[in-house]
Amino acid sequence: MLTCKEFLQELSDFLDETVDPGLRNNLEAHITACPNCFVILDTTKRTIQVYKGVDAQPIPEDVHLRLMRAVDRKAAARRQPNAT
Amino acid sequence: MTTTETGTFDEASLVRRAKQGDSSAYSELVSKYERKVFRLAKNITQNDEDAEDVLQDAFLKAYEHLDDFQEQSKFYTWLVRIAVNEALMRLRKRKTDRTVPLDEPVDTGEETVVREIAVWEDDPEQRYGKTELRGILDESILSLKPAFRTVFQLRDIEELSTEETAELLGLSVPAVKSRLLRARLQLRERLTRFFKRKGDDVFAYL
């Protein structure tokens, strides 16, 4: 049986499903027997999900406008390579 | 093209049109990704002004080098690489820099990262409004050390691979992995304060 510390060391790879099958069996056996690590696994998984699930905030209007103007200038320069 | 492919199809055709000189197609790509690039830039530079500069420089540079973009990869992933490089360059250029360079070794070993173990509510996101939830997430990620925050940002938010993240940040694969683990555990800890099921506090010290 893995210790909790050993389990935690492998937590990330376990979540990313990059551990080999033998180790995965041991990790699965650990969470079946250890409610603490089960909760850590579950809440860490949900931490990642909640970050993935939230859209980025709209950017401030003035930042957006300045960006669009800069892109337009670039586009104009692309059309007329000799213009400044 | 079937309708299920619309998302990817749209992007590919926008990129193609932009390459052919259609600037409105490029503007659409900018509008689509400006929020994400700004968030990424802000999480690396921790500063609105720098984030705006990174945002502009990244989109202008991408426009300039559009012909180099290989269409078999995803446009957004390509854009992220440009934006991260711009953001890191800006960090290095900062004169009064108190931040630790991201490729410097950090102690990832002996920190006690698991202090509180508590079951979360089934749907904790429902307890908070959209704006409030964003505030909690932003504040939590900004409280991480830059070395951890950037790795989490690239791996779990931008969904880059471990190898891509290592290459961009000038880190080894094991360093990326160990930082990602700390980042995830520390964020878990912080979010637990907001999301834990009311009335059953369980504290455990590992």
Ligand SMILES: [Zn+2]
């Ligand atoms: Zn355990």
